[in-house]
Amino acid sequence: MKIYSLFLKRVIDLMLASIGFVVLFPVFLVVWIILLIKNDGKAFFYQERPGKNEIPFKIIKFKTMNDRIDANNELLPPSQRLTKTGLFIRKHSLDEIPQLINVIKGDMSLIGPRPLLIRYLPRYNDFQRQRHLCKPGITGWAQVNGRNAISWEQKFEYDVWYVHHLSFFLDLKILFLTFYKVLKKDGVYNIDNDIVPDFMGTYAENENR
Secondary structure (H helix, E strand, O other): OHHHHHHHHHHHHHHHHHHHHHHHHHHHHHHHHHHHHHOOOOOEEEEEEEOHHHOEEEEEEEOOEOOOEOOOOOEOOHHHHEOHHHHHHHHOOHHHOOHHHHHHHOOOEEEOOOOOOHHHHHHOOOOHHHHHHOOOEEEOOOHHHOHHHOOHHHHHHHHHHHHHHOOHHHHHHHHHHHHHHHHHOOOOOOHHHHOOOOOOOHHHHHHOO
16 A cells, blocks of 8 residues: 555545535635634634654644633633634534645645644654654544543554554545544534643653553
8 A cells, every 4th residue: 555655645635635625615714704703813723733754834723712821921721711612613623624724735634643742742652653654634543533532542552553554445434434423523522522631651641540
């Protein structure tokens, strides 16, 4: 399947992401306008994330949290900054639509390990670091197998398993399961599961169990 991973996967990503963006553009436009009004002109969330081979890129998502701070000028916890509009957008996975632009640009793939935070990079062990051997994705094997309801360690095991078993048929299966879960609203968003503690490293995670 080297031809798929080296060439065909990118062709399929570009084709499907372009079609998806055109089809979803009316939704994109409506959400963009609503968030411009609700978030004081800030409709998008940009953040640097590690891509393939840990090369950073800026991920684009719809902004679902406000920028409220506490008395120490620190951002409030995510659960206190998530707006009602943002909750609706997350429940229906609409916040992910702008990432189609990342796919079209080549920063991401439709399917792959989710791009996490830059600060996690020094915390990975050698096994977990393998998740960056392919492009990150909008959805992935870990997302259709529990998403944030599973431990960081299990999530990384799914990610690395995907990297070593990457194929057209596996991507097709993940794509199908993603659409199924979105339509069924099966684990798509749960405030208790979606807002999770930082990954502090495998040793720290095992100590906290």
